[in-house]
């Protein structure tokens with residue numbers, strides 16, 4: 001009997017996780033099955049789906065929108081990344097124990113540093129958005145050595161409060177600020193501009209000031225899709241010389257979860273190139 005894993009979300013039909021984990025399992029020779037489960041729109045749907053999957057012998061799950069907060073609440077133990085993000089994207093079942101992790105931020109940092117070849121140490125980062133995605137990215141970026149992180153959000157107060165809340169957990173060498181885009185000092189430039197808003201999902205884009213991009217800067221959109229996202233198109237027009245969407249982050253966070261469940265980290269390069277040529 002193969003060990004069973006799943007991703008739970010709503011909607012879930014478009015999820016690439018079954019494909020990614022299927023390829024990892026094949027490449028590493030692991031006897032496992034990975035399926036997609038729709039938690040539905042009704043209240044309590046996630047809890048019911050999780051309980052049913054555990055009762056059927058499931059060993060662990062990935063969790064995606066809109067259940068990442070509930071996933072953390074369902075766990076008895078949580079990693080620092082999950083606690084500080086206030087959300088979990090992976091659960092592991094060990095008898096009665098449910099453990100939670102959040103690999104989104106580490107997946108992002110790894111994609112930027114390893115796949116895209118931009119070491120984060122000493123970099124200046126503009127983080128657009130102050131919701132769950134931005135919260136999850138902050139600590140891994142700072143831990144990787146970013147020396148300046150400016151959180152800019154449409155609702156400035158939310159960015160300011162996120163910066164205040166997480167500042168004590170960041171290395172002291174990282175200069176953190178939170179506010180509106182308009183609050184940034186005139187002429188400040190960034191090596192990395194990250195879109196962590198949900199705007200691309202609705203085909204909108206947050207404003208990006210022309211001139212925010214340092215020479216050779218990377219614009220990164222945490223979502224991914226067909227072709228360039230609206231944010232990446234805008235970033236290119238505003239002077240970003242390099243652009244990337246979140247496909248690499250998705251594959252890298254999957255590899256972290258796979259390693260946590262199975263004790264071995266799969267090679268991500270082949271899967272990433274397949275995914276990019278398929279999407």
Ligand code: ATR
Nearest residue numbers: 129130131132133154155158197198199204205206
């Ligand atoms: P997630 O968990 O995906 O981050 P969220 O917690 O709902 O989702 O946060 C969404 C983020 O995208 C917020 O920072 C939001 O800005 P506000 O705090 O001002 O609402 C941002 N956002 C969504 N649509 C946007 C748009 N069209 N332009 C700019 N920012 C947008």
